[in-house]
Amino acid sequence: MSHVTCIELIAFLDSYVDDELDAETRHSFDLHLLVCPSCRAYLATYRETIELVRGTAEQEEELAHDSPAELIEAMKRVKR
């Protein structure tokens, strides 16, 4: 697989981003991204979306960690 198409790249993009590809395939993807602005743009958007989803999941975990009672106590302490 020395030349990948846009369709192939997009089909394996999650594996590429997660670093699950073998070195040769990854290299082919890197080469394609060098010459294909539309795939670079797609990859950038894809990464942004992942960051966004991961960020949201972390925020939800933090909220779940703080029980409402603890939150109320913390607010009372701030007021004093």
Ligand SMILES: [Zn+2]
């Ligand atoms: Zn492409």
